[in-house]
Amino acid sequence: MRVAGAVLLLAHLLLVGWLTLRPLDVPWVTAANLEPLAGIKADLALGPVEAARQIGGPLLLLAPLGVLLPMAGGRLTVSPLASLARTAAAGAMISLGIELLQTGVPGRVLDVDSLLLNTAGVTVAHLLVVPVGRARLRRRGADRPARPTALPSTRTTTASTMLPVGRLGARGTRPAPRAGARPSGGPGPLLREDAAQGSTPTIPRVGIAP
Numbered sequence: 001m002r003v004a005g006a007v008l009l010l011a012h013l014l015l016v017g018w019l020t021l022r023p024l025d026v027p028w029v030t031a032a033n034l035e036p037l038a039g040i041k042a043d044l045a046l047g048p049v050e051a052a053r054q055i056g057g058p059l060l061l062l063a064p065l066g067v068l069l070p071m072a073g074g075r076l077t078v079s080p081l082a083s084l085a086r087t088a089a090a091g092a093m094i095s096l097g098i099e100l101l102q103t104g105v106p107g108r109v110l111d112v113d114s115l116l117l118n119t120a121g122v123t124v125a126h127l128l129v130v131p132v133g134r135a136r137l138r139r140r141g142a143d144r145p146a147r148p149t150a151l152p153s154t155r156t157t158t159a160s161t162m163l164p165v166g167r168l169g170a171r172g173t174r175p176a177p178r179a180g181a182r183p184s185g186g187p188g189p190l191l192r193e194d195a196a197q198g199s200t201p202t203i204p205r206v207g208i209a210p
Helices: 002-020 038-044 048-061 065-073 080-102 112-143 192-197
Strands: none
Touching: 002 048, 002 065, 002 080, 038 048, 038 112, 048 112, 065 080, 065 112, 080 112
């Protein structure tokens, strides 16, 4: 969702730049409007249809930013008031940048009412869409079942696997050799007990003289 929001945000900003920063071939332009709400009052005096066109254009121009900016951020658990404040501030800064750039474009003039209407459009769009969308995404994430995690396999080594290959006893263990017996398979070293006792002494035969 974050990547899609960033792509849509970039595409919208390019469209806004093309619409607002193109030079206009007009015979004359009005002076810059630096008085808040003065242009809105003049638009309302033109009638409902013309007023809707003049006021609705700046309202809708940056309104998608109210949704695209949080979408590009990609955060679901955030304070609604903080999110609204950040989005409105970002929209106001973008609108201010456009208005300042328009001062150097032929046929364009600075209008403070456009800044107010752009920011209002961003704020209204954010309030109408973002809280509901985030709540729905959080519920969808909570309802999704968690994937079971596979436990790591452990190998248990038994006593029987550690014994050498051979005949096992009744309980799976090799019977202990008897004392004094040599291991099967031919002559070999004596047991530890025999080695400790040593070899049996031999008594020499004594003869009787005639």
